[in-house]
Amino acid sequence: MTVEIEDVVRRFGATAALEGVSLTLRAGEFVALLGPSGSGKTTLLRILAGLDFPDSGRVLIAGADMAQVPARRRGVGVVFQNYALFRHMTVFENVAFGLRVRPRRFRPGNADILRRVRELLDLVQIPELAQRYPDQVSGGQRQRVALARALAIEPQLLLLDEPFGALDALVRKDVRRWLRGLHDRLGITSLLITHDQEEAMELADRVAILERGRVVQFDTPSAVMTRPATPFVAGFLGDATRLEGQVAAGVLHVARLPRAPLRVALADGPATAFLRPRDVVVTPAGRDAGNGVIRHASAAPDAQMRCVVEVNGVQLDALATNGAGWMVRGAACQVTIRGALVFGAAGPGVMAEAEAAPAE
Numbered sequence: 001m002t003v004e005i006e007d008v009v010r011r012f013g014a015t016a017a018l019e020g021v022s023l024t025l026r027a028g029e030f031v032a033l034l035g036p037s038g039s040g041k042t043t044l045l046r047i048l049a050g051l052d053f054p055d056s057g058r059v060l061i062a063g064a065d066m067a068q069v070p071a072r073r074r075g076v077g078v079v080f081q082n083y084a085l086f087r088h089m090t091v092f093e094n095v096a097f098g099l100r101v102r103p104r105r106f107r108p109g110n111a112d113i114l115r116r117v118r119e120l121l122d123l124v125q126i127p128e129l130a131q132r133y134p135d136q137v138s139g140g141q142r143q144r145v146a147l148a149r150a151l152a153i154e155p156q157l158l159l160l161d162e163p164f165g166a167l168d169a170l171v172r173k174d175v176r177r178w179l180r181g182l183h184d185r186l187g188i189t190s191l192l193i194t195h196d197q198e199e200a201m202e203l204a205d206r207v208a209i210l211e212r213g214r215v216v217q218f219d220t221p222s223a224v225m226t227r228p229a230t231p232f233v234a235g236f237l238g239d240a241t242r243l244e245g246q247v248a249a250g251v252l253h254v255a256r257l258p259r260a261p262l263r264v265a266l267a268d269g270p271a272t273a274f275l276r277p278r279d280v281v282v283t284p285a286g287r288d289a290g291n292g293v294i295r296h297a298s299a300a301p302d303a304q305m306r307c308v309v310e311v312n313g314v315q316l317d318a319l320a321t322n323g324a325g326w327m328v329r330g331a332a333c334q335v336t337i338r339g340a341l342v343f344g345a346a347g348p349g350v351m352a353e354a355e356a357a358p359a360e
């Protein structure tokens with residue numbers, strides 16, 4: 001089902017948690033909400049779930065205005081980080097709970113509940129755990145119980161607030177892939193809050209980025225990564241280093257960086273540059289001492305090394321090809337800047353890729 005959020009404002013005293021949020025989710029879409037702590041993500045989810053209400057603005061689910069619709073009539077499944085499973089109830093009863101608390105008109109009989117819970121436990125692949133208590137299953141299994149409970153009411157919209165927070169990295173990867181498969185199979189619409197950017201990029205069709213109660217970008221993962229709409233987004237995503245500089249005659253100048261004229265199609269004036277790890281090339285220092293020093297190096301996937309290099313007092317994240325035995329803390333190196341993402345002074349919308357000019 002579609003979800004339309006129109007100019008939603010929510011204030012708590014002097015704090016504006018949401019300052020006019022508009023967002024439309026297509027039916028069947030998986031959307032991730034990203035943003036710093038306090039940017040309004042949970043408030044937005046609570047408003048969709050009917051656990052909180054906007055001061056102004058509208059929420060439409062499947063085209064229907066939700067203003068007067070209480071949480072339990074919205075047909076929305078919610079999974080929060082702490083799962084909130086009932087410890088004194090078996091896994092079976094936890095999942096059945098979602099059905100037993102439905103409004104009387106929609107409440108199934110006992111035989112139906114039995115059948116439905118069995119189906120759900122099969123769906124989340126833990127049929128053998130029905131009679132265990134939450135304390136007797138693993139974190140990943142508890143997560144599946146929480147999902148089964150949320151899915152029990154056959155929601156068309158699934159809201160997930162940091163659902164994988166308590167899982168270790170390996171289980172987390174498994175569970176999220178499985179969740180995306182489940183989302184596709186059921187044809188539901190899902191909205192996920194996460195602090196894990198990699199998770200958002202892997203799972204979501206589109207990513208909404210919140211900054212202080214406003215959506216500053218809503219686009220596909222690859223678009224937000226390669227074409228961040230504002231300096232805030234560029235700084236928030238990835239490991240880019242932010243540096244202030246000047247554009248003069250189509251060339252970016254950043255004090256303290258190794259001399260590397262970067263061509264950029266921006267008007268003259270102050271500019272903000274974001275150097276991403278792939279923009280920073282690190283090679284061993286040659287016969288001369290090099291212009292930088294390795295401050296930190298660690299192995300990364302795909303036979304690469306991640307490192308932090310220091311050049312003229314500026315620390316930059318960089319990627320280098322592995323096999324670099326020389327790349328240890330304190331080693332001298334040569335740092336070359338081959339590009340940057342640059343925002344001009346004319347407004348946040350003016351962004352350009354800078355490219356290294358050919359060597360003189």
Ligand SMILES: Nc1ncnc2c1ncn2[C@@H]1O[C@H](COP(=O)(O)OP(=O)(O)OP(=O)(O)O)[C@@H](O)[C@H]1O
Pocket residue numbers: 012015016017035036037038039040041042043044
């Ligand atoms: N019940 C409340 N009373 C007062 N202030 C609140 C309440 N709920 C949220 N806020 C404030 O509203 C703002 C947004 O909070 P919210 O929980 O939506 O942020 P968030 O993006 O989910 O943060 P986090 O990533 O830390 O969970 C914060 O400044 C928060 O302190």
